[in-house]
Amino acid sequence: MATALVVGNMIGSGVFLLPASLGAFGPISLVAFGATALGAVLLALVFARLGQAFPATGGPYAYSRRAFGDFVGFQTAWGYWIAAWVGNAAIATAFVAYLSDFLDDNWNVRLLAENDLAAALTGIAAIWVLTWLNVLGVRRGGWMQLGTTVLKFVPLVAVAVLGVFWVSLNDLGPFNVSGDSSYGAITAAATLTLWAFIGLESATVPADDVRDPRRTIPWATIVGTVVTAGVYVLATFVIFGVLGTEATAASTAPFADAAREMWGGWGGDVIGLAAIVSTFGCLNGWILLQGQIPMAAARDGLFPKPFTKQSRHGAPWFGLVASSVLITGLVMMSYEDQTFVTWFEELILLATLTTLIPYAFSAAAELSLFVTDRAAFSAARLTKDTIVGLLAFAYAVWTIAGSGYAVVYKGFLLLMFGIPVYLYMKWQGSRERAAPMTVVPASPATVEHTARIAS
Numbered sequence: 216m217a218t219a220l221v222v223g224n225m226i227g228s229g230v231f232l233l234p235a236s237l238g239a240f241g242p243i244s245l246v247a248f249g250a251t252a253l254g255a256v257l258l259a260l261v262f263a264r265l266g267q268a269f270p271a272t273g274g275p276y277a278y279s280r281r282a283f284g285d286f287v288g289f290q291t292a293w294g295y296w297i298a299a300w301v302g303n304a305a306i307a308t309a310f311v312a313y314l315s316d317f318l319d320d321n322w323n324v325r326l327l328a329e330n331d332l333a334a335a336l337t338g339i340a341a342i343w344v345l346t347w348l349n350v351l352g353v354r355r356g357g358w359m360q361l362g363t364t365v366l367k368f369v370p371l372v373a374v375a376v377l378g379v380f381w382v383s384l385n386d387l388g389p390f391n392v393s394g395d396s397s398y399g400a401i402t403a404a405a406t407l408t409l410w411a412f413i414g415l416e417s418a419t420v421p422a423d424d425v426r427d428p429r430r431t432i433p434w435a436t437i438v439g440t441v442v443t444a445g446v447y448v449l450a451t452f453v454i455f456g457v458l459g460t461e462a463t464a465a466s467t468a469p470f471a472d473a474a475r476e477m478w479g480g481w482g483g484d485v486i487g488l489a490a491i492v493s494t495f496g497c498l499n500g501w502i503l504l505q506g507q508i509p510m511a512a513a514r515d516g517l518f519p520k521p522f523t524k525q526s527r528h529g530a531p532w533f534g535l536v537a538s539s540v541l542i543t544g545l546v547m548m549s550y551e552d553q554t555f556v557t558w559f560e561e562l563i564l565l566a567t568l569t570t571l572i573p574y575a576f577s578a579a580a581e582l583s584l585f586v587t588d589r590a591a592f593s594a595a596r597l598t599k600d601t602i603v604g605l606l607a608f609a610y611a612v613w614t615i616a617g618s619g620y621a622v623v624y625k626g627f628l629l630l631m632f633g634i635p636v637y638l639y640m641k642w643q644g645s646r647e648r649a650a651p652m653t654v655v656p657a658s659p660a661t662v663e664h665t666a667r668i669a670s
Contacts, residue, residue: 216360216361217425217434218435218438219439220417220421220439220503221415221439222368222439222442223414223500224501225413225443226497227306227493230493231471232469233411233451234451234470235463235465235466235469236407236464237408237463238461238463238466239464240392240400240404241387241388241389241391242389242455242460244451245451245455247402247403247404248408250401250405251405251409251411254409254611254614255409255440255444256444257603257606257610258416258611259439261604262274262275262415263433263436265419265580266428266432266436267430267432268584268591269588270425272422272424272510273292273507273511273512274417274508275291275420275574276512278576279291279576279577281588282579282581282584282587283579285515288512288515289517290630290637291573292509292512292517292518293636293637294630294633295569295570296538298566298569299538300505300538300541300542301545301566302501302567303498303501303539303542304542304545304546306494306497306498306501307339307341307546309494310341310494310498311335311338313487313491313494315328315334317484317487320484335549335550338546339543339547341498342539342543342546345359345495345498345502346535346539348499349506349530350532350535352530353529355528356503359499360496362496363496366496367493369489370489371450371470372446375445375449376449378450381456382453386456386457386459387456387459387460388459392461402617405614405617406618409571410567413567413570414500414501415436416436416573418436418439421507424529450470453473454473457477458472468486470486471483471486471490502535502538505538505539506531506538507531508534509522510522510523510525510531516643516644517637518640522537565629568618571618572615574607575608575612578611579604581604582601582604585597585600
């Protein structure tokens with residue numbers, strides 16, 4: 216289940232369109248994909264090491280706070296939480312879009328395509344069904360994640376592995392068609408491919424609910440990241456080789472088009488279903504996480520206390536429900552106001568950036584904890600892990616820079632908006648500590664009973 220959470224949260228709606236974006240660069244984008252995969256593995260090793268040494272709920276938040284204190288911990292939790300529920304609104308919208316296309320293509324049902332209210336209510340229904348499922352407990356959400364991951368992963372593996380026999384190297388085209396230098400093309404393409412790896416840390420977040428976390432979390436993180444990276448790179452190569460990079464760049468559904476080219480119409484239908492299952496499963500995985508981070512921060516007095524409330528199944532129901540209310544509002548706005556779409560896409564980029572910053576903090580936290588909490592780590596591997604941590608930190612900073620000046624600038628402002636919340640929580644905590652303790656006088660019967668025991 217933990218591995219499915221990692222794989223399922225990485226494979227979402229974007230991967231089915233990503234080859235079209237990379238087609239504009241040519242086969243050089245495969246080099247970028249490889250570089251991103253290597254960087255993702257480095258980050259996975261960092262999270263695996265931290266998850267083994269400090270298996271605490273909150274993942275990146277818990278590690279950042281342990282290494283750098285409350286403020287950095289809060290900033291990590293704040294950014295990660297915003298990224299989770301804003302990203303979930305986008306995933307829900309993508310789920311409805313894939314479902315609408317599938318119904319239109321196969322049964323000529325255009326209700327979701329022509330009726331914005333029906334489309335919005337469909338997305339909202341998916342959100343609340345999965346929220347209810349996760350309120351019933353992390354394990355229920357885990358079973359859903361396992362099932363949807365298998366259903367969407369198998370078609371992707373089929374395209375990646377079986378599709379090799381349909382590849383024509385002559386159709387790949389020029390190595391670099393971006394018009395930029397090789398370094399510029401790789402950097403730009405790597406920034407795009409990074410979005411497909413967001414979620415590699417997922418197994419570290421619900422650590423309290425993971426069985427044998429010191430063994431399970433590292434295994435799930437590393438295996439999930441490596442397997443997903445391999446499928447990503449090989450599938451993109453196959454699509455380039457089957458369709459050609461020019462046709463791939465022009466495609467609105469490159470995976471489905473490649474499947475139709477190889478296996479006929481039914482292949483495209485299978486990929487269309489896989490896209491629907493993929494977005495639904497990804498939405499489930501991120502809804503599972505959207506209550507865990509604020510719950511961990513609230514336990515430490517850095518988020519409002521209601522976020523610590525749990526259902527009788529141990530799920531952080533308040534965080535799940537509060538986040539889903541915010542998601543519902545964003546989904547309604549995306550259908551009601553067409554001018555919102557552009558702003559919404561920018562906000563998604565900013566939210567994604569706020570997941571990169573916890574990655575950098577986590578890599579730096581590992582290096583810091585090697586010094587302050589060395590006993591928690593294996594001394595025999597300290598040198599190698601230090602090198603991995605340095606490389607992972609450098610990679611995270613490189614990808615943040617690759618997001619562009621405007622996104623980094625706006626992302627910084629987004630993080631600054633959390634400071635008033637942090638100050639309020641600190642003020643609230645100081646008031647509670649300063650409040651005089653009320654002493655209730657013992658009743659005469661209690662005094663007599665206590666004296667009898669003492670004698």
